[in-house]
Amino acid sequence: MDAVIEVAGVAKQFKIHHERHQTLKERLLHPRSGTTEVFDALRDVNFTVGEGETVGIMGHNGSGKSTLLKCICGVLKPSAGQIRLRGSLAALLELGAGFQPELSGRDNVYLYGSMLGLSRRMIESVFDDIVDFSELEHFIDTPVKFYSSGMYVRLAFAVAVNVAPEILVVDEVLAVGDERFQAKCLDRIRQFQREGRTILLVTHQADTVRAVCERAIVLDHGQQIADDSVVEALRIFRQRLHGDGGDRRAAASAVHITGVTTASGTFDVRRGEDLVFEVDVTSDHATTANLVTEVFTRSGLLVSRNDAQAALVELRPGTNKVQVEWRALPLLDGVYDVNIGLVEVSGGTVLAWLERGASVQVIYDGRxxxxxxxxSSVKP
Ligand SMILES: Nc1ncnc2c1ncn2[C@@H]1O[C@H](COP(=O)(O)OP(=O)(O)OP(=O)(O)O)[C@@H](O)[C@H]1O
Ligand SMILES: [Mg+2]
Structure with missing residues (x-):
């Protein structure tokens, strides 16, 4: 497979200047005061993306995802390392990149198109498709400063996908549109995949990664901690985020899922039988949380996520055993991975997460x- 994106030893440092003198007068009197701190936003990032591949990039807030995409798109210059691209590239970076607020949607389409390297004539030929896709006919002559963030993203996405780039780079924006528009964007991304284009996708939504990516890269404080299959990358990502990976959030978190067990010691079950298992949880305080269970096929398809609201558990300080009972399992034969999480009742913060806490083997001898x-039954 030919590499279309090559990222070799890329690092990015930002200089952050701390002013010692705050007022204008003080600053004029001491022009070079204060200290400069060097911050490593990216350290030694290495990966290649082959032609036609869709690769997800995940990581906590501030882990360097947007910085990496900006380096790839040439908006930022890496402090070290090399980036090589083969093919035309269209990028949808964070909100705010690209559009001129005072200009109308129409003018911005032309401006953005020309930034992507299209001639006026080429933009004219796809202009109607862009407006169609964005569903902003009535607002196309309105300055974009009056657009909502959703409208803004619609237009940007519509331009990026209609200029038919060989490489599409998308930062998070899918989460901004409403559900119907998100579905439309995903459809378009699938079409891109069928056409053999290469896609790099930053998202916080694990479902999106599972749905469209073949592979995912995980960043943690500017460092690449995984470049692996989606299942494996998500496991590493979640464990680092919620587990004992030394993350600051984890240190603050006082709830941990330490194990999942069954009375028989196995997770083998026949189709239609009940499965009862226990989740071991330690907590340093009394709290209530919702228990989330996710069941996946080995190919990464989400079979079921329970309605967490209906699974309230009370945790005592110390160790707890939470019993989960699945009745009359409708699964057919195969191995299913189970993720288990505890989510705060109000706000939905994940308190603890265990990716692939159990693998359930279902035995079925029907047809x-x-x-x-x-x-089912049929009537004549
Ligand atoms: N121009 C800049 N000057 C100084 N620091 C910056 C600059 N741009 C980004 N950073 C810092 O670099 C780190 C990585 O930022 P980045 O925007 O790449 O994170 P991210 O993974 O995209 O986060 P999010 O999930 O919130 O979008 C952050 O700590 C951020 O504060
Ligand atoms: Mg970002």
Missing amino acids: ASGVIEIE
Whole structure:
């Protein structure tokens, strides 16, 4: 496979200047006062993306995802290392990149298009498609400063996908649009994949990564900690974020899921049987939380996520055992991975997370195939 994006030993440092003298007068009197701190936003990042691949980039807030994309798109210059690109590139960076607030949507389409290297004539030929896709016919002559953030993203996405780049780089923006528009963007991303284009996608939504990416890269405080299959990258990401990975949030978190067990010692179950298991949780304070369980096929398809609101658990300080009972399992034969989390009742903050806490092996000797069996009957 030919590499279309090559990132070799890329680092990016930002200089942060701390002013010692705050007032204008003081600053005029002491022009070079204060200290400069060097901050490593990216350290030694290495990966390649092959033609036609879709790669996700994940990481906590401030881990360097946007900085990395900006380096790839040439908006920022890396402090060290090399980036090589083969093919035309269109990028949807964070909100605010690109558009001129005083100009209308129409003028911005031309401006943005020309930034992506298109001639006026080429933009004219796709202009109607862009407006169509964005669904902003009525607002196309309105200055974009009056657009909502969702409208803004619609227009930017519409331009980026209609200029038919060989490489599409998308930072997070999918989360901004409403659900219907998100679905439309995902459809377009799938079409891009079928056309063999290369996509780099930054997102916080694990579901999106599972749905469209073949591979994912995980950043943690500017360092690349994974470049792996989606399942494996998500496991590493979640464990670093919520587990004992030394992350600041984890240190502050006082709730941990320490194990998942069954009375029989195995997670083997026949289709239609009940499965009962226990989740071991330690907590340093009394609290209530919602228990989330996710079931995935080995190919990464989400089979089920429970309605956490319906699974309230009370935790005592110390060790706790939470019993989960799955009744009449409808799964067909195969191995299913189970993720388990505890989520704060108000606000939904993840208190603890165990990726692939258990692997359930379902045994089935009937004739149905697929993931679940639908109980059915037919009438003549
Ligand atoms: N121009 C800049 N000057 C100084 N520091 C910066 C600059 N741009 C980014 N940073 C810092 O670099 C780090 C990485 O920022 P970046 O925006 O790449 O994170 P991110 O992974 O995209 O986060 P998020 O999930 O919030 O979008 C942050 O600590 C940020 O404060
Ligand atoms: Mg970002």
